[in-house]
Amino acid sequence: MSGPARLLVAATLAGLLLAPRAARAGRPSETLPKNTFLLDAAYVHSFLNHAYGNDGEHTQLIDKLYRYEPGGGLQGIIIPDARVTYQLLVLKLQYGLTDDLSLGVGVPVVLATTVEPRLSWVPGDYMWWLGRSYTEQDFWDWAASMGQPRPGTWSGNRGALSDLVLGARWRFSDRIPALSGTELRLAFATYGVLPTGRQKDPEEIVATGTTTWDLHFQGELGFHLGADWTVPGADRRLTVGLDTFYEILFRHRYTTPRGTIHPLILTLAPYVGDSYTLDPGDFLGFTLSFEAILARGPVGANWLTERVDDPESLPPLLVFSLGYSFTWLFQSDWQSQSAIWDWSQEKLWRPGYKNRLTAEIVLSLLRYGWPLQVVVGYSNLSWIPGKNCRATDTLSVGLRAPAKFF
Amino acid sequence: MIGLPSRHLPDRLLLLLVLLLAGCGAAQPPAHWEFLDLHGTPYEQGRIQGERFSSRMRSIYTQLLTTSILPYLNRERPSIAEMLWTYQDPKYDDGRFSTLLFTESAQNLWGFFPAEYQEELQGLADGSGMPLEEVLVLNTFMDTLMAFRAITYFIRDQSSPHLVEIEFSLAGQDGADNDGDGETDEAGEGTLAFEPDPWVNFVEVPPETEVSLCLSDPDGVNPELVRIQTGDASFRPGDPGLTAGTCGSQGQDLRVTLRPPGGFPAATYVSLIVSAGDRRVIEDPPPPKANMAREVRFGFSTRGFGGKPGEIPELSFDDGRSQPGPFGFAVRGAATLDGAPLLAHHFSLLDSNTAHKHTALIYHHPASGLAHATAGWTGCAFGFSGMNQAGLAIAANPCESLNNPLTAEFRRDLFLARLVSSGIPAGILLRMALSQASSVAEALPILQAAPKTFGWCWLLADAAGELTLLETTSDIMQDGSGSMVIRPGDRDARGRLLASAGADDLRLNVHFRANLSDLELAFLGYALRPQRYFSNYYFRSVRSHHLLGQELADRLGALDAAAAEEILAHPSLRDARDSMNAVVFEPAARRLHFAMGQVPATDGPFYTLDLAAQPPEVTP
Incomplete structure (x- = not known):
């Protein structure tokens, strides 16, 4: 190992010693100690195969396609029971500017996206000249004769950057004397994204992009007001948190498909216009969380504990948290040259809500001398029905490493 | 590409309040x-x-x-x-x-x-x-x-395929003037050339009669594509009540004979819808298919219904398919x-x-x-x-x-x-x-x-x-x-x-x-x-x-x-x-x-x- 490299490692390890508290960053009011870094790398596997409609019903991600034969009635209904899988690597770096103010940057990288259209078919009207209703094979033979291919599984977005996230959290309760010495903490957080994500290829019918809108996990500019309270007694093992938020998704401009790949389905530009804009609608909601320390773990003698003034302040060995989020989704607003087309899109993104359940378990090894945490999380939108939302479930596995260099 | 925020934050917050009060402004269809x-x-x-x-x-x-x-x-x-x-x-x-x-x-x-x-x-x-x-x-x-x-x-x-001839097996011996020509049970009374018409032209048929249809096509009629529909049932050759044979001068055409189990209902207007396709398979344009004839309809009445040929409207029935x-x-x-x-x-x-x-x-x-x-x-x-x-x-x-x-x-x-x-x-x-x-x-x-x-x-x-x-x-x-x-x-x-x-x-x-x-x-x-x-x-x-x-x-x-x-x-x-x-x-x-x-x-x-x-x- 070269000299500079050894210095870097030594500095990193030294820094880790001084940043024990940073590893507990899940609470609404949590900030990093001054001059502390927290590097968080997580693999996120997201899967999605249904949505909730306007009546809260279980529905497909892509609207049914009713296909008509000119003057011959309904050929049939194509039901795309699409399944979307995202694989992401989410890198986050947070920094404690002061003890009560932390800054952060998030770099989500989409490793791969797969969209399986899984088309099924409901036969339509009887066609006398065919002697039957269109079968699925009949229909796609017919469509192919008009230049319309059957959409197949789409894979893409390999290594594509999503929108970068910049954020800050300020625990302002530290400045409120009345709260001093209590177990209640209050914080304000904000974040914004940089538009580094990729829009989907407009000509692909089942493709998806990597922008914040595509991921639909959060807004592009968010404001959070959070509080958490550690329940006295019970060995201070239980903390309850409440986070309220308002998140904004901005209007963007998109290129209208011209039907170069799907001439029967996606020839929109002649009447929609060469481009259109979309304001997806904002998010408003709250998150209720419960964090329990399952095991504090022993504070043994090791190189790390020996360098910490209060080894008991190191993160507990095992922490489990549960959360519930309610997010109100505002009406989307599509603007093109065609009010009819705008409505055809807006009706899929009408006001609604989603109910998210989250669970996370954090295994912290700092007390054993390893400056590392293993985090496993699960987020679920499909168990509690929502309205006009996609029911994405995600599983994430990550590592966190706190560090302090100066 | 990102645009400027479409509304400034204060506007958004104001809008938020308004929307919350107004039920959150769902878009309306044009x-x-x-x-x-x-x-x-x-x-x-x-x-x-x-x-x-x-x-x-x-x-x-x-x-x-x-x-x-x-x-x-x-x-x-x-x-x-x-x-x-x-x-x-x-x-x-x-x-x-x-x-x-x-x-x-x-x-x-x-x-x-x-x-x-x-x-x-x-x-x-x-x-x-x-x-x-x-x-x-x-x-x-x-x-x-x-x-x-x-x-x-x-x-x-x-x-x-074309429906060229219809034959009622018992019409020539039923003691009725079924075709309204003024004669009863004359030779060939039970056989008539198919003619599309808004009126029923064959009446008072014995309910137990068989109805035979001669279907003709240069490529041959495919029996598997023949279907005869009545107001309450549908028949294909091989089904009880519908048999297939030949007709035409050289026996080149397809004859299908219908006698529903139990016969036709008495004193009733009966309508048939006939579908047929030939043996040729047309590949282009897709999907592959036979030459299907337009569906033709004709009706008759069974004994006791009353009325003369040309007086009963050819009402047919709702086939459940066409408009x-x-x-x-x-x-x-x-x-x-x-x-x-x-x-x-x-x-x-x-x-x-x-x-x-x-x-x-x-x-x-x-x-x-x-x-x-x-x-x-x-x-x-x-x-x-x-x-x-x-x-x-x-x-x-x-x-x-x-x-x-x-x-x-x-x-x-x-x-x-x-x-x-x-x-x-x-x-x-x-x-x-x-x-x-x-x-x-x-x-x-x-x-x-x-x-x-x-x-x-x-x-x-x-x-x-x-x-x-x-x-x-x-x-x-x-x-x-x-x-x-x-x-x-x-x-x-x-x-x-x-x-x-x-x-x-x-x-x-x-x-x-x-x-x-x-x-x-x-x-x-x-x-x-x-x-x-x-x-x-x-x-x-x-x-x-x-x-x-x-x-x-x-x-x-x-x-x-x-x-x-x-x-x-x-x-x-x-x-x-x-x-x-x-x-x-x-x-x-x-x-x-x-x-x-x-x-x-x-x-x-x-x-x-x-x-x-x-x-x-x-x-x-």
């Missing part, structure tokens, strides 16, 4: 119909429409033509090019066949447009920003399509509640989940001529129904006929013919009549004299209570048979009412009632025959005609606008999938009621436009 009150020169009226409807003109053009009809018709090129060599030219390659077909036809039709309508179309193009060529196609494609479709049905009919097609009726005097005339029309043809989103009621005030309102579509200068300020109301239906300009082209240029339409497009002709005529008497010569693009049936009513049904074709033989007039109470040679239930009503469907020989022409080995022998609409229209007649007969004397709206919405009468608009005209009151913007059109409310009111206003 209206699918528009109303325009137009004044000015024809060009100005067109320009105003173009500016207002620009987006909808583009979307109806794209969705109905570019992504639906045009690619669909491209698939017909191989069979057309086989017969008409002009279409083997490479310029029709690469999906250009249908576009060129419509464009060439439209360009030819342009010369038939009176100048003021040419100016209006130019205004539509300038106002919307669409090329005039596309606006012209939008305003002529229905006329071209109708004639083109008749040609393709004819071609298909040439090579598909009845456009229809209309006009009533007056004793037929209506207040004696005032009414004309009602439910037009259906081609929706494809598109047309209903682009409907428009246009009130034209020509610089010279009578103001008139038409029910149509955005970007279309025409409509298939309308009424003018004098109270003249007209509705038009296509009445499928090979007596059309495309056949004339074929007859003139044979294999080098081009499928180019000619004549004044029907919807434009309707407007011409409304603009120039104050009464039925004045309108008839206009409609009769104009060159037609196809077979069209017209229903007219005026404020004085004059009612007329006019059947027209393109009269390509120039034998004067291109126009036939039917008035309330008119009867055929056998004394049956042609299109009325009484003396004060007329009904409009899509089959000819008077013009039963719209074209009979043989050349180049082809036999071009009247409508009833090839039209896929024919039997459905006959059923609709009788059902409508019964409905009107039940309501004679009690009909008003509300009753007319009910009839237009009747599930047995209206086309549930290609309905396009529904109107009720009150000529004496200069008032019209319309429903459009959904499928079927009558699933939505009727709105009212009072032509006499100033300014005109649409009210629920």
Whole structure:
């Protein structure tokens, strides 16, 4: 190992010693100690195969396609029971500017996206000249004769950057004397994204992009007001948190498909216009969380504990948290040259809500001398029905490493 | 790409508060119909429409033509090019066949447009920003399509199975005059050549009879594709009750014999629907299929039902598959509640989940001529129904006929013919009549004299209570048979009412009632025959005609606008999938009621436009 490299490692390890508290960053009011870094790398596997409609019903991600034969009635209904899988690597770096103010940057990288259209078919009207209703094979033979291919599984977005996230959290309760010495903490957080994500290829019918809108996990500019309270007694093992938020998704401009790949389905530009804009609608909601320390773990003698003034302040060995989020989704607003087309899109993104359940378990090894945490999380939108939302479930596995260099 | 925040944060927060209070502002669907009150020169009226409807003109053009009809018709090129060599030219390659077909036809039709309508179309193009060529196609494609479709049905009919003979096994020994020829059980009484007809021509058959059908096709009839449907059952060869054998002079044809288990019900009108396909498999255009014949219907009565041949309407039954097609009726005097005339029309043809989103009621005030309102579509200068300020109301239906300009082209240029339409497009002709005529008497010569693009049936009513049904074709033989007039109470040679239930009503469907020989022409080995022998609409229209007649007969004397709206919405009468608009005209009151913007059109409310009111206003 070269000299500079050894210095870097030594500095990193030294820094880790001084940043024990940073590893507990899940609470609404949590900030990093001054001059502390927290590097968080997580693999996120997201899967999605249904949505909730306007009546809260279980529905497909892509609207049914009713296909008509000119003057011959309904050929049939194509039901795309699409399944979307995202694989992401989410890198986050947070920094404690002061003890009560932390800054952060998030770099989500989409490793791969797969969209399986899984088309099924409901036969339509009887066609006398065919002697039957269109079968699925009949229909796609017919469509192919008009230049319309059957959409197949789409894979893409390999290594594509999503929108970068910049954020800050300020625990302002530290400045409120009345709260001093209590177990209640209050914080304000904000974040914004940089538009580094990729829009989907407009000509692909089942493709998806990597922008914040595509991921639909959060807004592009968010404001959070959070509080958490550690329940006295019970060995201070239980903390309850409440986070309220308002998140904004901005209007963007998109290129209208011209039907170069799907001439029967996606020839929109002649009447929609060469481009259109979309304001997806904002998010408003709250998150209720419960964090329990399952095991504090022993504070043994090791190189790390020996360098910490209060080894008991190191993160507990095992922490489990549960959360519930309610997010109100505002009406989307599509603007093109065609009010009819705008409505055809807006009706899929009408006001609604989603109910998210989250669970996370954090295994912290700092007390054993390893400056590392293993985090496993699960987020679920499909168990509690929502309205006009996609029911994405995600599983994430990550590592966190706190560090302090100066 | 990211835009600036569409609203500043304070605005958003304010909006948030408002939305929370207002239920969060869900988007609402746009209206699918528009109303325009137009004044000015024809060009100005067109320009105003173009500016207002620009987006909808583009979307109806794209969705109905570019992504639906045009690619669909491209698939017909191989069979057309086989017969008409002009279409083997490479310029029709690469999906250009249908576009060129419509464009060439439209360009030819342009010369038939009176100048003021040419100016209006130019205004539509300038106002919307669409090329005039596309606006012209939008305003002529229905006329071209109708004639083109008749040609393709004819071609298909040439090579598909035909029901040639029907035999009732016990009719020759039942002691009854089943065929109404005045003789009983004469030789061959149980056998008759199949003839499409609106009336039942074989009666009082023993219920236990077998019915044998001889089906003929040059490629052989495929028994697996034969299906005989009765009102309550469906049979295929091999099913109990239906057997297959041979017929024809050489035994080359397929005979299917039906005797339902237990026989036919006694004292009943029985109707059969026959489907058949041949043994040839057509691969191009996909999907692979046999040559399927149009479904034919015929009925008979069983012993005890009563009635003579030609007296029982061929009502058939709801097959659960087909739709009845456009229809209309006009009533007056004793037929209506207040004696005032009414004309009602439910037009259906081609929706494809598109047309209903682009409907428009246009009130034209020509610089010279009578103001008139038409029910149509955005970007279309025409409509298939309308009424003018004098109270003249007209509705038009296509009445499928090979007596059309495309056949004339074929007859003139044979294999080098081009499928180019000619004549004044029907919807434009309707407007011409409304603009120039104050009464039925004045309108008839206009409609009769104009060159037609196809077979069209017209229903007219005026404020004085004059009612007329006019059947027209393109009269390509120039034998004067291109126009036939039917008035309330008119009867055929056998004394049956042609299109009325009484003396004060007329009904409009899509089959000819008077013009039963719209074209009979043989050349180049082809036999071009009247409508009833090839039209896929024919039997459905006959059923609709009788059902409508019964409905009107039940309501004679009690009909008003509300009753007319009910009839237009009747599930047995209206086309549930290609309905396009529904109107009720009150000529004496200069008032019209319309429903459009959904499928079927009558699933939505009727709105009212009072032509006499100033300014005109649409009210629920």
